Amino acid sequence: MEDIRIEHLSKDFGGFTAVDDVSLEIRSGELFSFLGPSGCGKTTLLRMIAGFEIPKTGRILIGNQDITELPPYQRQVNTIFQNYSLFPHMTLFDNVAFGLRIKRTAKMEIIEKVRYMLSLVKMEDQSSKYPDQISGGQKQRIAIARALINDPKVLLLDEPLAALDLKLRQHMLIELMNIHDAVGITFIYVTHDQGEAMSISDRVAVMSRGQIIQQGPPDDIYERPTSIFSAYFIGETNLISGEVTGIEDEYVQVKCDNGAGEFFEIDSTFHFHPNIGQKLTLSLRPEKIAVSRFKPRHQDDINILRGVIEDILYLGSHTQYIVRVGKLKFRVFSQHKRVYFDEKALDWEESVWLFWHDTDTWLIAEEVDENGRNQDFSTEAPYHRALKRSSPGSE
Amino acid sequence: MNKQHGYLNLSEQKQQKKLNLQSWILTAPAMLWLTFFFLVPYLIVIIYSFLTPDIYDIRFEFSLESYRQIFSGTYLRPFLISFRMAFLTTILCLLLAYPVAYFIARSKEKTRNTLLVFIIIPFWTNLIIRIFSWRIFLATNGVLNDILMQFGLISAPLQIMRTDLAVGLVMVYVYLPYMILPLYSVIEKIDFTLLNAAMDLGANEVKAFFRVTLPLSVTGIFAGSILVFIPALGAYLITQLVGNQKSLYIGQVITYKIKNIPRNWPMASALSLTLLLIVTLLLVGAYLLWLHNKKRKF
Ligand SMILES: Nc1ncnc2c1ncn2[C@@H]1O[C@H](COP(=O)(O)OP(=O)(O)O)[C@@H](O)[C@H]1O
Numbered sequence: 001m002e003d004i005r006i007e008h009l010s011k012d013f014g015g016f017t018a019v020d021d022v023s024l025e026i027r028s029g030e031l032f033s034f035l036g037p038s039g040c041g042k043t044t045l046l047r048m049i050a051g052f053e054i055p056k057t058g059r060i061l062i063g064n065q066d067i068t069e070l071p072p073y074q075r076q077v078n079t080i081f082q083n084y085s086l087f088p089h090m091t092l093f094d095n096v097a098f099g100l101r102i103k104r105t106a107k108m109e110i111i112e113k114v115r116y117m118l119s120l121v122k123m124e125d126q127s128s129k130y131p132d133q134i135s136g137g138q139k140q141r142i143a144i145a146r147a148l149i150n151d152p153k154v155l156l157l158d159e160p161l162a163a164l165d166l167k168l169r170q171h172m173l174i175e176l177m178n179i180h181d182a183v184g185i186t187f188i189y190v191t192h193d194q195g196e197a198m199s200i201s202d203r204v205a206v207m208s209r210g211q212i213i214q215q216g217p218p219d220d221i222y223e224r225p226t227s228i229f230s231a232y233f234i235g236e237t238n239l240i241s242g243e244v245t246g247i248e249d250e251y252v253q254v255k256c257d258n259g260a261g262e263f264f265e266i267d268s269t270f271h272f273h274p275n276i277g278q279k280l281t282l283s284l285r286p287e288k289i290a291v292s293r294f295k296p297r298h299q300d301d302i303n304i305l306r307g308v309i310e311d312i313l314y315l316g317s318h319t320q321y322i323v324r325v326g327k328l329k330f331r332v333f334s335q336h337k338r339v340y341f342d343e344k345a346l347d348w349e350e351s352v353w354l355f356w357h358d359t360d361t362w363l364i365a366e367e368v369d370e371n372g373r374n375q376d377f378s379t380e381a382p383y384h385r386a387l388k389r390s391s392p393g394s395e
Numbered sequence: 396m397n398k399q400h401g402y403l404n405l406s407e408q409k410q411q412k413k414l415n416l417q418s419w420i421l422t423a424p425a426m427l428w429l430t431f432f433f434l435v436p437y438l439i440v441i442i443y444s445f446l447t448p449d450i451y452d453i454r455f456e457f458s459l460e461s462y463r464q465i466f467s468g469t470y471l472r473p474f475l476i477s478f479r480m481a482f483l484t485t486i487l488c489l490l491l492a493y494p495v496a497y498f499i500a501r502s503k504e505k506t507r508n509t510l511l512v513f514i515i516i517p518f519w520t521n522l523i524i525r526i527f528s529w530r531i532f533l534a535t536n537g538v539l540n541d542i543l544m545q546f547g548l549i550s551a552p553l554q555i556m557r558t559d560l561a562v563g564l565v566m567v568y569v570y571l572p573y574m575i576l577p578l579y580s581v582i583e584k585i586d587f588t589l590l591n592a593a594m595d596l597g598a599n600e601v602k603a604f605f606r607v608t609l610p611l612s613v614t615g616i617f618a619g620s621i622l623v624f625i626p627a628l629g630a631y632l633i634t635q636l637v638g639n640q641k642s643l644y645i646g647q648v649i650t651y652k653i654k655n656i657p658r659n660w661p662m663a664s665a666l667s668l669t670l671l672l673i674v675t676l677l678l679v680g681a682y683l684l685w686l687h688n689k690k691r692k693f
């Protein structure tokens with residue numbers, strides 16, 4: 001099979017390292033994403049695979065062929081550019097036919113193939129229009145047809161949906177997956193939007209500062225982040241510093257300082273072997289925590305904390321509570337399911353219980369900086385309002 | 396409410412009238428200027444071309460003699476050599492200007508402005524002075540010949556001055572900026588990721604240039620060619636100062652008809668109008684061609 005192997009790839013721009021010793025293996029036919037914040041080197045990595053940048057060190061192989069130094073026009077790789085880059089002086093038909101005309105394909109074959117490609121992207125009835133006469137989503141489709149007509153082994157997509165509005169984005173995402181299924185080639189998808197990467201990818205590589213932080217299937221990265229960065233960048237999470245005080249079967253006890261000179265203990269599962277006394281970080285997703293004004297029945301494998309509600313934010317599909325426990329603040333998502341919680345709505349300053357299953361706490365073998373900040377992000381309590389807003393007319 | 400589709404209500408009509416009046420007042424000076432110093436003189440030229448020449452002046456007798464001579468081919472040669480020279484100048488300017496404009500458009504923003512100033516600098520010197528310096532440069536005992544002889548590349552001085560070669564050289568030199576600037580302004584606007592896209596789709600650098608960059612700079616090529624071709628066609632100063640008197644260009648012929656005694660105002664007028672007519676036809680033709688291409692698009 002024609003797997004892609006990237007070996008120790010690095011790229012400098014005048015002393016600034018944009019891509020830093022990246023090694024990857026992408027399987028043939030996979031839909032693989034590079035996910036990371038803007039400026040982390042995703043585009044640069046993609047451009048090296050496409051042939052627009054020559055790496056400082058490292059190799060890129062497709063199957064057994066080393067393509068590191070090949071010019072773009074000799075690679076069986078095609079790109080969907082961030083702004084589509086359709087040729088404004090050509091009709092949509094001519095845009096799609098471009099690659100075949102360069103190869104001097106026979107006229108009849110061109111017509112046939114372009115028709116097929118246009119129907120694949122559902123644009124068959126607009127072939128005589130020009131790019132400035134169609135919408136963003138349609139340009140996107142043409143760009144895909146124009147790339148796929150060349151039978152590439154790999155299709156590179158650089159933030160292809162960034163310019164579209166939300167509904168269209170969701171729609172195109174599904175469409176891209178369908179097209180991927182239809183053509184069966186490898187897609188490499190670049191995005192800074194974790195939602196996109198999560199929903200579309202077979203596997204994701206999380207990038208930061210030119211490096212790959214973690215790679216794996218989306219659920220793996222979400223549920224089992226190996227670094228503070230992946231936990232923080234993907235989805236929402238609560239990060240709590242702690243120290244290992246005991247290990248028992250598949251659980252560890254972690255002692256956490258709540259900042260007010262008090263300590264509480266959290267049980268957690270783990271994916272590495274921590275030592276007693278080791279300082280590390282707990283990641284706890286807001287949607288895994290239950291919040292209630294009634295104390296839950298004690299169970300061995302449940303963590304229970306008592307706190308006070310500091311902020312309530314209604315978000316439609318769920319409500320976000322900020323709950324203060326000592327000096328720590330927890331972000332909690334609660335879905336509106338009356339079947340589960342048939343109680344009066346929680347209010348500001350109300351004292352509540354937080355509880356969650358031990359297996360929902362996740363241990364990360366990294367420490368948050370002393371002042372609670374890493375360079376990339378802050379683990380400080382989420383921003384929230386200081387006071388309850390009085391609703392007009394209620395007083 | 397009371398505004399019906401396609402009609403303006405009363406207050407809007409008033410406003411429209413006011414706007415019309417305003418625009419009339421604002422454009423009036425320019426209109427008057429053009430009427431008195433452009434339209435009226437042209438009318439005079441048109442009238443003159445149908446009159447009879449006198450030794451110094453004209454006689455007000457209707458005559459088609461000038462046009463008869465022109466259309467019987469008496470002045471075919473000056474027209475032909477003028478067109479040939481204008482054509483060659485345009486082509487040469489295009490070939491020289493394109494790489495320059497491309498280079499400027501692709502250089503960094505700061506360097507770009509500096510380079511553009513270099514292109515414009517020649518405009519700060521009077522045209523006649525610049526032509527005279529070419530005379531000094533090209534003369535039999537001039538700078539160019541001195542240098543070539545010094546290096547032993549030639550044994551006897553070359554006769555470049557007073558040849559069509561000299562006219563061509565100076566024309567290209569004088570009109571080159573008129574080609575560079577419009578080309579630059581078009582190339583500068585081309586999205587260069589389109590070249591990446593072309594190469595991504597299998598085109599090497601040469602194919603990408605001919606299929607993407609060149610077609611996208613067509614409007615610049617067009618504008619530049621018009622800006623060079625038309626003045627080159629009627630050029631008088633250059634042909635007079637560095638050309639030879641045996642092959643007269645149309646600009647020179649027209650001037651001589653007025654300058655030399657017996658004067659022939661009608662002939663000069665008719666020749667000017669013929670030149671104008673040809674240029675206008677060329678422009679209209681080009682415009683129609685452009686419209687035709689554009690229509691494909693909409
Ligand atoms: N041609 C270039 N010259 C200099 N710096 C560059 C160039 N291309 C990218 N960079 C820098 O490299 C870093 C990574 O850029 P990029 O790969 O575009 O990031 P991303 O696509 O993840 O947003 C950025 O800091 C950017 O400023």
Ligand SMILES: [Mg+2]
Pocket residue numbers: 039042043159
């Ligand atoms: Mg990018």
